[in-house]
Amino acid sequence: MPADGLLREPKGFALRYFFGSYGIFLALFAPGLGGLSVRVQALVGLEQAPTVLGLVLGSGAFFALITQPLVGRLSDRTTARTGMRKPWIIAGAVGTFLGILVITVAPNITMLIVGWAMAQLFANFAQAALTATVADQVPEARRGRVSGIIGTTAPLGILTGALGLTLLPNDILRMGIPAAIGLIACLMFAFLLKDRVLTTKPDRFDFREFFASFVFNPAKHRNLGWAWLSKLMIMFGYASTVTYLILFLATSFGITDIGKQLQFNLLATVVLVSANVVFAILGGWWSDKIQNRRLFVAVGAVMIAIGVLMFPVAPALGTTWGLGLILVAEAFIGAGAGFFLSVDMALSIAVLPNAEEVGKDLGVLNIANTLPQTLSPLIAGVVIIPLGDTLFGAGYSLWFIVAAAVALVGAMMVYRIKGVR
Template sequence: MKRLRWYDFIFINLFWFGMNVRNTAVGSFFMPYLVALYAPPDWKNSALSAMSTAGLVIAMIVQPLAGLFSDRSTSRFGRRRPYIMIGTLLDLVFLVAIGLSWNYWSLLVAILLIQFSANISHGPLQGLIPDLVPEDQRGRASAIKALFELVPIALVGITIAKLVSVGELGWAIAVTGAFLLLAAVVTMVTVKEEPLKEKSGDSFWPPMMRVFLMLLGILAGLCIGLLGGALIGGILGLVTWLLANKQTGLIVAVAVGGTLAMAMAVVIGVWAGSTTAIGKEEARQHASFIWWIVNRLFFLAAITSLQRFAQYFFMYTFKIDVGTAAGLFGKLITVVGIGTLAAAFIGGWLADRFSKRLLVSWSGILAGVGCTVLLGTILIPNEWVIYVAGTVLGVATGVFMTANWAMGTNLVPAAKAGLFLGISNLAGAGAGIIGGSIGGPVADYLNLTTPGMGYFVVFAGYAVLFILSAVSLKFVREPKPSAALAM
């Protein structure tokens, strides 16, 4: 494997930039904007939740499947780039389909299709660094990758978000497609892969079975969490009904039940999925790693769900239409993106010098504070409150993403790092399923009983998830330096 020059790191990672522009534009702007236009106003959060959840299930299956196919590809163009280009070309078609959608169901079909095509390129893309970068240069390559994952957040906020806010959805889609296509073409031209001479003899099904088992575990955790939350919330609601009145009892039942359901779904889903994927004995021996995934899932479920419902929250708090809310949300994620980017660099430096466990714990608490500040716009609908909340959330997220991953690489057994970290990636996709699928219906139901109550309860619930991410670290034991995974 030959030594790489500085610009090679940019070319190898450039498609991460285009991919994250697409992901942020579609998931954070196009979907919420169009769902608000097509779905009944009182149920738009539930409609968005259903669409997002269905798409994430497809992503959890297609992404590793495409990665496995690319591992075995003998194309003369290389193993990864053909999938990146095919996925991109399909993305362009389905981006147009999003723009041409005329109701909720046509939009749903377009979103499911683009989730399929997007993950055709995403899975193989993850193989470029291991394929092409020498081990002693992978730290620098990974740093560029992280940069290309974070910069698009702020970039979309100051470009595509503004187009959506003034109703220029067509131009917003065109700009998204242009970024994506440019990144794919440059990758095809500049990245040089050695074709695989013969297909791998490794069995295809064991890794795919782990994917299905992890997905089933997360879904089982979701179902058990819903049942447990409904039971406990129902009991507390009944007591409140007897002590106060029916409406208050219903609010308590749904609020407590929804928050408990999310928390239980995270813990049970991760343990169920991990145990079925790696076995009970492995899970018991590496309990700290499983609790690390729980910590990661708590945080990611909260931050991704905040991002998903923020526009509708702003529509209520600022009494504005969906276009104006998209522009306001663009300002928020610009601040969050800049804060995350700055904190990620600081977090890496801190993670090498201080306890990673302590840094991850405080980032969860700080994010909980930021979420609470964002809730303050219900009482003080002022943009400066959003900027303060965005800064706090951005700093917390940047430190978390850096220190949490550094902690995880120290917890995995070196001989099985690929398997264990692969499970954590699947759990990351499950975060959106858990936080969104429960939060949307809870918000809509409570908003019907008392306007704004749903957003207050759900966003407060996400603040609780941030705090629980810190609490879950009580069960994580960092290994001694000699036992850490070699980087």
């Protein structure tokens, strides 16, 4: 990897990365945000939907766990003439598209699980390689701004995914069109990328090295360990409301009409994303100015927790005021996530222990971003919500309280990272 002082960011790289990253998030969030909720309700009914949705989304957790560090390590060793990252981005984009097509036509829960697992597997191919290009191409002084721009891609993917769910007439179009846009965006990024080329043949890749791709030693690399845990917990809190909003509306507010569910989901998403984009751009610029990353992570996590805690209060206020409070909560969550995402990439790169294994180490860190998006609904649907319903008759309330507490712990953990402001 070139020394940071020798790096010159290619013209237009940030914009191309924006569209590539946005594309893969759009493809994933169209089903993850509401498409799968609608499909599950249609296949098993509302009563079983929380548990089944958790199982479907959780099926991707295993692939999110292993794929990013593995592909990161393999891309660090790829000697293709086209570059180290490009082949993985292309394969990931194509595989994600095919997996989502399976979801749109799945006749039963088994095929729904197969499609989502396939989409998660290949999306993590693309994300691992995409992330590594930032360290390859962008100097340290620019990473806060670039990270802030990149931090807007996930919320914009959520917004346009929700818009498609509301406006398009059937599941094939609701999820197929975002998947096609994601495919095109990633392919354009890959084909225009002046990729880093590995000119020296790497050492033989044995099984011990293969399994080392999945792990790091937190005792040896403490900063990486604390960054991983902090990120995991904050993203766990953030993911707690995104996936279950539609089912929460049906269960707690009696909104069972699919059209009305999707309409409010879109409105909430507009609020979430608007706050997210504004605070992501502000946070990236501000953190570069004061050269402090941890502050924005901590403040962002606290704002997420405050927003999540508004959800269990909302049903007691009635439909009008309760739904209004949810919109306020979405603003807090969006702003907090914007602050967090604005410095996430810059902080991640700052704690990397080995400049020659950027792809692998960023892949390990990216697990903490992607795993909560599937693990959070699995824990909610299979454990917390049923337990809360049984013990207190308030499964969703218990879930949101637990998720907020986890995000706050993540805020505290970021200050265990040493040598980074």
